[in-house]
Amino acid sequence: MKLATRINSFLPKFNNDLGEIFKEFNHIGLSHVDLNYPEHVEDISAQNMKELLDKNDLKANGVALRFRNEFINGELGNADKEISEKAVQLTKDAADYCREIEGEVVTIWLGFDGFDYSFQINYEKVWQQIKNCMIEIADYAPDLKISIEYKPFQPRAYAFIDSLGIAMSMMNEIDRENVGITLDYCHMLMKHENPAYGASILGSRQKLFGVHLNDGYGLNDDGLMIGTSSLVKTFEFLYYTKLHNYDQAIYFDTFPVIEDPVEECEANLKMITRINEKIDQIGLNKITSIIEKNSGVTASELVLEILS
Ligand SMILES: [Mn+2]
Numbered sequence: 001m002k003l004a005t006r007i008n009s010f011l012p013k014f015n016n017d018l019g020e021i022f023k024e025f026n027h028i029g030l031s032h033v034d035l036n037y038p039e040h041v042e043d044i045s046a047q048n049m050k051e052l053l054d055k056n057d058l059k060a061n062g063v064a065l066r067f068r069n070e071f072i073n074g075e076l077g078n079a080d081k082e083i084s085e086k087a088v089q090l091t092k093d094a095a096d097y098c099r100e101i102e103g104e105v106v107t108i109w110l111g112f113d114g115f116d117y118s119f120q121i122n123y124e125k126v127w128q129q130i131k132n133c134m135i136e137i138a139d140y141a142p143d144l145k146i147s148i149e150y151k152p153f154q155p156r157a158y159a160f161i162d163s164l165g166i167a168m169s170m171m172n173e174i175d176r177e178n179v180g181i182t183l184d185y186c187h188m189l190m191k192h193e194n195p196a197y198g199a200s201i202l203g204s205r206q207k208l209f210g211v212h213l214n215d216g217y218g219l220n221d222d223g224l225m226i227g228t229s230s231l232v233k234t235f236e237f238l239y240y241t242k243l244h245n246y247d248q249a250i251y252f253d254t255f256p257v258i259e260d261p262v263e264e265c266e267a268n269l270k271m272i273t274r275i276n277e278k279i280d281q282i283g284l285n286k287i288t289s290i291i292e293k294n295s296g297v298t299a300s301e302l303v304l305e306i307l308s
Contacts, residue, residue, distance in 0.1 A: 182210030203244025
């Protein structure tokens with residue numbers, strides 16, 4: 001398993017020093033890093049970043065776009081063409097940086113493309129604009145995976161790309177080999193989606209480009225530790241990532257606020273390792289055969305076996 005975690009959780013404890021954080025990542029047992037772009041790279045050239053990763057025996061999984069204040073009314077889909085073009089350029093720059101540090105995935109979460117009011121945006125116009133921007137980005141970096149991370153709402157009352165269905169429709173219209181989807185477990189719970197459903201459908205199509213793992217109660221992006229709220233769903237989700245040989249990093253997108261970030265990350269590591277072992281112990285074939293029975297009662301017996 002390639003494992004990464006949220007850098008921002010570690011910043012306060014490690015004096016906002018990426019060098020110290022990477023050292024700790026390696027010490028804990030993580031293998032990969034996802035960098036927010038431009039947030040985490042502003043003072044560090046790609047060459048220096050690569051050296052810093054190498055020094056700590058870490059690999060880049062990729063970069064994740066973080067759009068700033070000027071994009072508050074939309075990124076790729078902004079009604080102001082100039083701002084939309086800036087968002088495209090920032091994403092191209094992120095792709096260049098990603099390639100130079102030998103990362104593979106550019107994750108695009110359009111946090112501000114969305115709406116708060118009825119009659120606020122022209123949905124079809126925004127749809128076409130985001131689609132065309134994504135095509136431009138995908139064709140700019142055909143050697144990289146361009147991955148759409150969706151979230152139903154927050155910070156906007158409604159996000160534009162808000163669900164598995166909308167993200168897949170957009171992906172299909174973009175129609176590029178190198179465009180896929182990142183599933184954020186908590187975001188899916190917020191939309192009352194079953195995470196495993198997404199992992200199955202995208203995994204089957206080789207379109208699962210990213211996994212953000214965490215847990216929550218559904219109403220909010222809680223970012224709880226893995227397996228602490230919906231353990232059985234987490235098992236089912238990870239079964240499908242294994243079944244379809246998901247090969248990018250699993251990123252712990254959790255938010256330790258009260259918890260010590262190192263201890264919290266270690267808890268995530270312990271949990272995912274244990275779940276992984278348990279899936280192997282039961283066996284993919286056996287789980288597959290249980291699903292074939294199409295029975296709630298048999299499914300409940302699998303839960304008993306997980307508990308044993
Ligand atoms: Mn996420």
